[in-house]
Amino acid sequence: MSSVLYDELGPRGRRRVRVASAAAYVVIAVLVLVALDKLGDKGQLEARRWKNLGNTELLEFLAKGLWQNVKAAIVAMALALVLATFLALGRLSRARPVRWASGFVVETFRALPQLLFILAAAIVLPRYGYELPLFVYVVVGLTVYQGAVLAEIFRAGILSLDRGQSEAAYAVGLTYRQAMALVVVPQAVRRMLPSIVSQLVTLFKDTSLGYAIGYEEMVRRGRFASVQFGESLLQIALLVAVTFVLINMTLSRLARRLEQRQGSRYGGGTTTVAGVEDLTALDVSTTTGRP
Amino acid sequence: MDVVLEHLGDYATGLRTTLALSLVSFALALLLGFAVATMRVSPVAPLRAAGLAYVETFRNIPLTAFFALAVFGLPKVGIGFSTFFRFAVLVLGTYTGAFVAEAVRSGINTVAAGQAEAARSLGLTFGQTLWNVVLPQALRSVVQPIGSLFIALAKNSAIASAFAVVELTSTFDQLTEREAATLPLLVGTALAYLSITVPAGLLTGAVERRVAFKR
Numbered sequence: 229m230s231s232v233l234y235d236e237l238g239p240r241g242r243r244r245v246r247v248a249s250a251a252a253y254v255v256i257a258v259l260v261l262v263a264l265d266k267l268g269d270k271g272q273l274e275a276r277r278w279k280n281l282g283n284t285e286l287l288e289f290l291a292k293g294l295w296q297n298v299k300a301a302i303v304a305m306a307l308a309l310v311l312a313t314f315l316a317l318g319r320l321s322r323a324r325p326v327r328w329a330s331g332f333v334v335e336t337f338r339a340l341p342q343l344l345f346i347l348a349a350a351i352v353l354p355r356y357g358y359e360l361p362l363f364v365y366v367v368v369g370l371t372v373y374q375g376a377v378l379a380e381i382f383r384a385g386i387l388s389l390d391r392g393q394s395e396a397a398y399a400v401g402l403t404y405r406q407a408m409a410l411v412v413v414p415q416a417v418r419r420m421l422p423s424i425v426s427q428l429v430t431l432f433k434d435t436s437l438g439y440a441i442g443y444e445e446m447v448r449r450g451r452f453a454s455v456q457f458g459e460s461l462l463q464i465a466l467l468v469a470v471t472f473v474l475i476n477m478t479l480s481r482l483a484r485r486l487e488q489r490q491g492s493r494y495g496g497g498t499t500t501v502a503g504v505e506d507l508t509a510l511d512v513s514t515t516t517g518r519p
Numbered sequence: 520m521d522v523v524l525e526h527l528g529d530y531a532t533g534l535r536t537t538l539a540l541s542l543v544s545f546a547l548a549l550l551l552g553f554a555v556a557t558m559r560v561s562p563v564a565p566l567r568a569a570g571l572a573y574v575e576t577f578r579n580i581p582l583t584a585f586f587a588l589a590v591f592g593l594p595k596v597g598i599g600f601s602t603f604f605r606f607a608v609l610v611l612g613t614y615t616g617a618f619v620a621e622a623v624r625s626g627i628n629t630v631a632a633g634q635a636e637a638a639r640s641l642g643l644t645f646g647q648t649l650w651n652v653v654l655p656q657a658l659r660s661v662v663q664p665i666g667s668l669f670i671a672l673a674k675n676s677a678i679a680s681a682f683a684v685v686e687l688t689s690t691f692d693q694l695t696e697r698e699a700a701t702l703p704l705l706v707g708t709a710l711a712y713l714s715i716t717v718p719a720g721l722l723t724g725a726v727e728r729r730v731a732f733k734r
Contacts, residue, residue: 233653234645339720351695433580440680450584476579
């Protein structure tokens with residue numbers, strides 16, 4: 229194992245790394261032991277507390293919560309993709325008012341918390357006579373915010389495309405609309421696929437924000453369950469967290485694989501939004517693949 | 520918008536808490552992020568593995584689930600804080616730390632290989648190469664991502680409102696229970712958030728322009 233930061237190690241270096249590794253193992257082992265000791269101290273390792281995790285009734289109750297997350301994620305993603313397409317095309321429109329309005333919406337929405345959108349939907353809509361299921365509020369909140377974020381990803385994808393593509397389309401007589409719909413957008417979407425999948429990870433994580441308005445997704449259901457199974461509160465919370473981590477890790481891996489596949493297909497010129505897009509707020513357009 | 524002006528005091532309190540929460544958590548995130556990034560590029564295998572485990576775990580956990588785990592779970596093992604604010608700092612800092620670590624690591628990868636090779640041929644050790652030669656150059660290219668992470672953190676701090684921290688979002692929530700005009704209250708809250716995120720974005724841009732250099 230060598231890297232730019234260190235050479236292939238000589239005998240002394242190897243010895244030093246061995247000592248450091250041993251020390252690191254000791255430190256990690258001590259940390260794990262301290263954690264286990266704390267858990268044991270409070271009786272959290274007792275079998276009766278963990279046994280509940282095998283309770284089919286509990287598992288089914290939680291699984292139904294997870295389905296609420298998945299359902300919200302699927303519907304919101306589909307709607308957000310549509311909204312994002314309009315916003316992205318709006319920002320690239322030739323009519324200045326349209327460009328200006330889409331730009332305003334995208335930039336403001338991306339600078340506000342996702343939770344605020346869900347909360348606002350749940351509070352403001354009923355005031356205007358729209359009493360809807362909590363699911364709808366969650367989906368509306370997610371769609372509006374994620375649509376704005378995805379719009380920037382789309383725009384970056386469209387702009388990353390070689391100008392020759394649209395010029396060639398015009399040259400064969402296509403109109404602006406035809407060129408966009410038949411030539412530019414299909415290629416852009418394919419290029420942005422890894423980023424879109426990464427954004428799906430964020431969206432899936434954010435479905436659990438429904439917790440704040442009482443939507444019965446998995447975290448909220450975990451809370452309910454720990455009322456009934458009070459002794460297993462920590463165990464249930466861990467199960468919920470681990471479930472989310474595993475699902476998101478799988479999705480992230482898929483995104484990375486897509487990215488690599490595109491990397492080999494398009495060479496160095498692919499557009500990828502750097503690895504932190506889940507949290508990227510205002511710079512999606514600046515982190516395109518160009519140096 | 521009269522209703523907003525009427526409650527300017529409430530907004531100011533909420534804004535102050537959101538700002539304090541974001542800044543303190545960000546300090547923790549930077550500390551953790553740089554430590555973990557160092558671990559992830561070190562020649563010591565167990566440290567690399569531990570760093571990877573940290574990043575993969577906290578990048579993929581929903582903040583809500585993490586908050587629930589910390590706020591309700593930690594007291595069960597005898598770890599408690601006197602205020603919910605501190606729980607929120609712990610959660611937001613640890614979560615964002617994973618993203619900072621990834622940003623720093625990708626910044627390290629952008630530094631030309633010749634820089635590290637030159638440092639090593641002068642006889643610098645791993646630590647010296649990293650801290651005196653590579654990181655100072657890497658920092659310049661991570662100003663933008665780290666600035667974005669602060670903005671994201673400020674936005675994510677809204678989730679603390681669901682866990683008993685009275686910041687901007689919970690101020691909005693509380694005010695809508697007292698007032699009929701919800702839309703102006705929402706606009707007021709949005710403006711308050713923008714008063715953090717927009718200057719943070721501008722500051723990031725200004726710093727980046729100052730430190731930018733041609734490779």
